[in-house]
Amino acid sequence: MALKIRLARGGAKKRPFYRIVVAESTAPRDGRFIEKVGTYNPLLPKDHPERVVLKEERIRHWLSVGAKPTDRVLRFLDAAGLAKRPARNNPQKAQPGEKALARKAEKEAKAAEAEAAEAEGEAPAEES
Numbered sequence: 118m119a120l121k122i123r124l125a126r127g128g129a130k131k132r133p134f135y136r137i138v139v140a141e142s143t144a145p146r147d148g149r150f151i152e153k154v155g156t157y158n159p160l161l162p163k164d165h166p167e168r169v170v171l172k173e174e175r176i177r178h179w180l181s182v183g184a185k186p187t188d189r190v191l192r193f194l195d196a197a198g199l200a201k202r203p204a205r206n207n208p209q210k211a212q213p214g215e216k217a218l219a220r221k222a223e224k225e226a227k228a229a230e231a232e233a234a235e236a237e238g239e240a241p242a243e244e245s
Contacts, residue, residue, distance in 0.1 A: 120184035124157060125150060134158055137190060139179050169193050
């Protein structure tokens, strides 16, 4: 039985509210869970004390018996000092994709071509 500490969505349409629950990994997201160990309200400001509410003692217990938190819950636990979230590194995150690189190269080629035509004293050819 693999246990997860994860979010279960509640609230109305476009007004999310999450319970932080301990559940079996095979249970439905909003379905059966073992215990509610906190809440998360993303609509509150980030500095509001009730945005993330955790039952620290129960979370420590479930972590000790092998429950694995999801990435989002691990962020909350790291902020509360209950668990350590390792830093991630994605060096390719800010690099453009293949299509963007092709468009950029094409644009630079046209600019160089227009510049060469101006240097020769000709007017650049306009596309129709």
